[in-house]
Amino acid sequence: QLQLQESGPGLVNPSETLSLTCTVSGGSISRNTDYWGWIRQPPGKGLEWVGTIYYSGSSDYNPSLKSRVTISVDTSKTQFSLRLSSVTAADTAVYYCARMITGITGAFDIWGQGRMVTVSS
């Protein structure tokens, strides 16, 4: 059974770069029907899409974050990663990784448990 697990620092200093990794276990990261995404949720607020990536490395980003976001994939480690630069307190959120299946028109069917990241000095 496919599982996703986020990992990375829970505290980041303002103006620095947030880095998280999502490890995919129990299945392939290279299926041609799957995209891999990052979604975040600030405390008490709704879901916000950060970006998605295909196993080939092709990626799409939320236009509001695009200038600061990079998502990469390492198929040999079955991992994909998020880097968000120049963070501020507004980037404090729970960050989820999830699988998006194109065969069901882009639904996120499997999610990680989430990683709380706080931006503070």
Added chain:
Amino acid sequence: SYELTQSLSVSVALGQTARITCEGNDIGSKNIHWYQQKPGQAPVLVLYRDVNRPSGIPDRFSGSNSGNTATLTISRVQDGDEGDYYCHVWDSSTVVFGGGTKLTVL
């Protein structure tokens, strides 16, 4: 960019039917997905492509999508259905979520 609008909250008596709406321009031409999120937990997919239930989701959850409104309907509402519900669309390589609706069971 495309926008999805949800009402902030819906309240329903135990055992009754809850209807949660998601509005967007010509949303009926798009494929809408719905998620349930309980406090402290990751979202769970409850409907995909408007009307389809993933394995393990009870048939009390159903959906429709036409015109400018998509609707998630929960029949015979139970206490365990309380939580936040989000609609979602993947459109032109962009992912959009609705703002979420808090369902309260009275």
